[in-house]
Amino acid sequence: MKPSTKFALGAVVIVASVSLLIAQGIKQTGTYFLTPTQLVERTADDPTFHDVGLKVSAKVVKGSITRSPAEQRVDFTITDGTSEFPVTYVGLVPDTFTDENDIDVVVEGKYGRDGVFHATDVIAKCGSRYEAEWEAQGQQA
Amino acid sequence: MTLLGQFALWAALLIGLWSAGLAFLARWQDRPELALAVRRGAYAVFAALVVAAIALWKGIFAHDFNIEYVASYTSRNLPEYYLVSAFWAGQKGSLLFWAVVLALFGALAQLLTARRFRDLLPYVAGVTNLVAAFFVAVMLFGDGANPFERLSFTPPDGRGLNPQLQNPGMIAHPPMLYLGYISLTIPFAFAIAALVARKLDAGWIIAMRKWALASWLFLSIGITIGMWWAYLELGWGGVWAWDPVENASFHPWLTLTAFLHSVMIQEKRGMLKRWNMGLIIGTFLLSIFGTFITRSGVIASVHSFTQSSVGYFFLGFLLVTGILSFTLLYTRWPALEPEAKLESTMSRESAFLFNNLALVGIAFSVLWGTLFPILSEAVQGTKITVGPPFFNRVNIPLGLFLLFLTGVGPLIAWRKASSRNLQRQFVGPVLGFVAALMLALTLGLRGYPLMTIALSGFVLATVVQEFGRGVRARMRMHAENPVTALGRLMSRNRRRYGGYIVHVGVVIYFVAFTGLAFQEKTAVELVPGESTTMRSPMGHDLTFTYLGTSQFTQLNRVVSAATLQVSRDGTPLGTVVSEKRQHIDSFGRPTFEPSTEVGLKSSLQEDIYVVYAGTPDGTERAQFSLIINPLVNWFWIGGGVLALGGLLAMWPGGPQIRTRRRLPSEQAGYAVPLTGAGAGS
Numbered sequence: 175m176k177p178s179t180k181f182a183l184g185a186v187v188i189v190a191s192v193s194l195l196i197a198q199g200i201k202q203t204g205t206y207f208l209t210p211t212q213l214v215e216r217t218a219d220d221p222t223f224h225d226v227g228l229k230v231s232a233k234v235v236k237g238s239i240t241r242s243p244a245e246q247r248v249d250f251t252i253t254d255g256t257s258e259f260p261v262t263y264v265g266l267v268p269d270t271f272t273d274e275n276d277i278d279v280v281v282e283g284k285y286g287r288d289g290v291f292h293a294t295d296v297i298a299k300c301g302s303r304y305e306a307e308w309e310a311q312g313q314q315a
Numbered sequence: 316m317t318l319l320g321q322f323a324l325w326a327a328l329l330i331g332l333w334s335a336g337l338a339f340l341a342r343w344q345d346r347p348e349l350a351l352a353v354r355r356g357a358y359a360v361f362a363a364l365v366v367a368a369i370a371l372w373k374g375i376f377a378h379d380f381n382i383e384y385v386a387s388y389t390s391r392n393l394p395e396y397y398l399v400s401a402f403w404a405g406q407k408g409s410l411l412f413w414a415v416v417l418a419l420f421g422a423l424a425q426l427l428t429a430r431r432f433r434d435l436l437p438y439v440a441g442v443t444n445l446v447a448a449f450f451v452a453v454m455l456f457g458d459g460a461n462p463f464e465r466l467s468f469t470p471p472d473g474r475g476l477n478p479q480l481q482n483p484g485m486i487a488h489p490p491m492l493y494l495g496y497i498s499l500t501i502p503f504a505f506a507i508a509a510l511v512a513r514k515l516d517a518g519w520i521i522a523m524r525k526w527a528l529a530s531w532l533f534l535s536i537g538i539t540i541g542m543w544w545a546y547l548e549l550g551w552g553g554v555w556a557w558d559p560v561e562n563a564s565f566h567p568w569l570t571l572t573a574f575l576h577s578v579m580i581q582e583k584r585g586m587l588k589r590w591n592m593g594l595i596i597g598t599f600l601l602s603i604f605g606t607f608i609t610r611s612g613v614i615a616s617v618h619s620f621t622q623s624s625v626g627y628f629f630l631g632f633l634l635v636t637g638i639l640s641f642t643l644l645y646t647r648w649p650a651l652e653p654e655a656k657l658e659s660t661m662s663r664e665s666a667f668l669f670n671n672l673a674l675v676g677i678a679f680s681v682l683w684g685t686l687f688p689i690l691s692e693a694v695q696g697t698k699i700t701v702g703p704p705f706f707n708r709v710n711i712p713l714g715l716f717l718l719f720l721t722g723v724g725p726l727i728a729w730r731k732a733s734s735r736n737l738q739r740q741f742v743g744p745v746l747g748f749v750a751a752l753m754l755a756l757t758l759g760l761r762g763y764p765l766m767t768i769a770l771s772g773f774v775l776a777t778v779v780q781e782f783g784r785g786v787r788a789r790m791r792m793h794a795e796n797p798v799t800a801l802g803r804l805m806s807r808n809r810r811r812y813g814g815y816i817v818h819v820g821v822v823i824y825f826v827a828f829t830g831l832a833f834q835e836k837t838a839v840e841l842v843p844g845e846s847t848t849m850r851s852p853m854g855h856d857l858t859f860t861y862l863g864t865s866q867f868t869q870l871n872r873v874v875s876a877a878t879l880q881v882s883r884d885g886t887p888l889g890t891v892v893s894e895k896r897q898h899i900d901s902f903g904r905p906t907f908e909p910s911t912e913v914g915l916k917s918s919l920q921e922d923i924y925v926v927y928a929g930t931p932d933g934t935e936r937a938q939f940s941l942i943i944n945p946l947v948n949w950f951w952i953g954g955g956v957l958a959l960g961g962l963l964a965m966w967p968g969g970p971q972i973r974t975r976r977r978l979p980s981e982q983a984g985y986a987v988p989l990t991g992a993g994a995g996s
Contacts, residue, residue, distance in 0.1 A: 180660045185672055192676040195712065196683055199705040207688060207698040229700060243931025246840070246938065266838060266928040266940060272908065 205229050210257040213285055229282045263293040271298040317463035320370030324451050327363035330356055331448030338441025353437040357425050360447050361418035368415045371462050375401055381469040384462045390475035391901045392871040397476050400486040404476055407462035414450035417497045424501050432522040438508030446500050449632055458624040478898045478910040484544040492564055495534030496602040501526040503599035506592055510643050515650050520578045525965050532961040534568045539954030550911050550926045552942035554950055557706040559614040562685045563605030569678035570598040573671040580664050585654030596640045603633045659731035666724045673717045680709045711763050718825055721818050722774040725781055747776020764829045771822045778815045813964025820957030823949050830946025840938050851943045853921050858882045873897045877927040877937050891916050893927035921945045
């Protein structure tokens with residue numbers, strides 16, 4: 175066999191393993207990333223979706239956060255404007271998690287049959303600041 | 316000052332476009348004065364952008380809060396050294412920083428490149444000026460991207476710098492990465508210049524090799540400092556989260572590492588000409604792609620940059636540059652015929668080829684994982700994300716294969732390794748492999764950690780053997796003592812031995828990642844005086860006693876600091892303090908969300924990492940997250956070794972590296988210069 179053929183065989187093996195690793199990795203670790211509306215619709219169509227771990231990106235409803243420090247539990251409601259549902263989470267929440275402003279969160283966990291999202295992880299992003307905010311201040315001043 | 320800055324931006328844009336136009340359209344080859352004019356364009360763009368940079372800096376230091384950028388990222392009570400870093404803290408400033416540094420590099424490339432590559436330089440100036448002009452155009456025409464934009468009123472104080480950016484690592488991390496990204500433009504410019512000028516021997520590689528190394532060095536340092544920053548500021552106890560923005564810096568690093576290896580094959584054997592061109596164009600595009608990801612917000616990331624239409628300028632630039640570059644490469648395809656064939660799979664060439672495949676494979680898998688949310692939404696209509704489990708699954712085996720090749724590459728001969736060569740070279744390293752394997756087995760390691768340690772032993776033994784042979788040979792031939800021999804060996808063969816030192820740095824990284832896999836983590840709630848004990852992965856009993864929390868005001872922040880007393884196996888180690896910080900403006904009003912400062916007790920063996928999560932109102936119970944991180948310090952040590960090796964490899968001076976003699980076909984110029992007489996010389 176010519177060396178270049180041998181090398182080509184080796185290359186095919188590498189490319190094939192990379193593809194296989196990627197395909198399997200996505201199949202076994204891929205997580206749905208949905209909006210509340212998508213989640214509500216999908217679980218209505220297919221109740222087994224209640225048992226699938228997934229991520230939801232939404233806004234926290236202002237003033238909905240209740241903290242139970244004794245159990246380190248936080249309850250709050252998330253919305254995308256159309257659908258909303260309560261979330262319960264046990265654990266430490268990040269500094270940026272407040273309900274003073276509209277904050278964006280990504281919650282990871284399962285949407286239980288009780289209609290409550292049981293989160294295993296909460297990631298908060300602080301609301302982006304916009305130029306418009308400066309303009310508002312200027313008008314007040 | 317903003318007017319001057321604005322004017323300077325326009326000047327840079329017009330000069331840049333003019334000189335790029337001249338470089339690519341006009342027939343400067345016959346007219347030396349035009350060639351000179353094009354090259355001087357690079358200096359002129361640099362001068363104009365320096366004026367713009369000074370204008371912004373003056374605004375920042377003068378606290379001119381009428382300038383929107385100054386008001387958004389600084390405040391009166393911000394410590395002075397952070398005023399320096401405020402220059403690149405926001406999008407507008409970092410665009411200007413990018414443009415001015417690019418112009419500086421463009422000018423340096425004109426100044427420092429050897430005379431024999433003069434034929435390439437006007438094209439190089441054309442490319443760097445065009446890219447600089449693009450950045451200036453983004454500032455001038457992008458939505459909210461002009462750093463000199465003024466507000467309709469003057470706020471009494473600015474908002475201040477995001478507290479997570481108020482960290483010494485953060486002064487260095489973004490500029491280092493930017494320097495890495497930006498300096499990639501120079502190798503890319505030389506590649507394009509070689510293609511346009513049809514100077515397709517290894518000349519362009521020799522002309523830009525130091526730039527590629529510098530870029531690699533900046534990226535490596537930038538990534539390592541970024542890991543350090545993430546470790547200290549993000550409070551989750553890890554160094555790398557496979558976040559899209561982190562990945563964006565990793566892609567070009569991987570392909571550039573591949574490039575630095577594969578150019579050696581072109582220099583020695585005249586092979587892989589097309590691959591090298593493709594690789595450096597791809598690397599440049601990946602760096603622009605990284606900027607697109609970071610700036611557009613198309614992929615959710617912990618790095619919350621302002622999201623704006625500016626990202627789409629980069630997408631457009633990416634597409635246009637990609638299409639033009641690859642079309643150009645395609646038109647030169649026949650002229651890039653390899654001069655030799657692979658003679659054996661048991662050869663240095665073949666080891667390097669596999670190394671390139673593995674590196675590009677890793678880059679591809681990381682890119683695929685990063686883009687998968689977008690791809691899946693486009694194809695299936697449902698967004699699917701992948702996280703660290705995906706990247707670890709795919710990249711650990713590929714990384715180990717690469718580590719194996721790191722050991723093989725230096726051992727195996729060029730062209731065709733004889734079985735004698737293989738025997739002579741591999742006995743020592745295989746013994747190193749077996750020794751490390753035994754050690755790891757007795758430590759109780761299994762699976763991937765076991766393989767990592769064993770392969771690390773293999774690579775280290777390779778490097779030691781190479782150094783040992785070189786030193787012995789010099790001692791014999793020149794009758795030198797071992798120290799002189801080692802010093803001369805390294806200074807006479809900087810690239811080779813610098814490369815080996817980089818390999819040692821890479822091994823240290825792998826070992827540190829293995830250590831981090833054994834992280835221990837627990838969440839506790841303590842009242843003052845209460846203790847908790849946890850067992851560290853290194854087998855120590857660590858006891859934490861909560862001493863209490865104190866409140867004070869410091870610089871521009873109000874701090875509550877929780878103190879824990881730590882002891883290891885009954886021996887007191889002292890205290891660890893973790894802080895909750897609320898930053899305030901000069902009127903005492905809170906700015907930003909509260910931030911957390913981790914408490915750290917660091918050693919070569921393991922880090923004790925404490926996060927104070929807060930005290931529920933009306934109680935004295937404090938919540939902590941306690942993390943034990945084995946071997947984390949070795950990341951920073953590995954990064955240092957890597958940087959030293961890189962510095963050695965690119966240190967100026969040293970013996971000229973011999974280049975292959977040109978083949979007759981090249982000398983005859985069978986690629987007939989289309990563009991004029993100058994290219995044939």
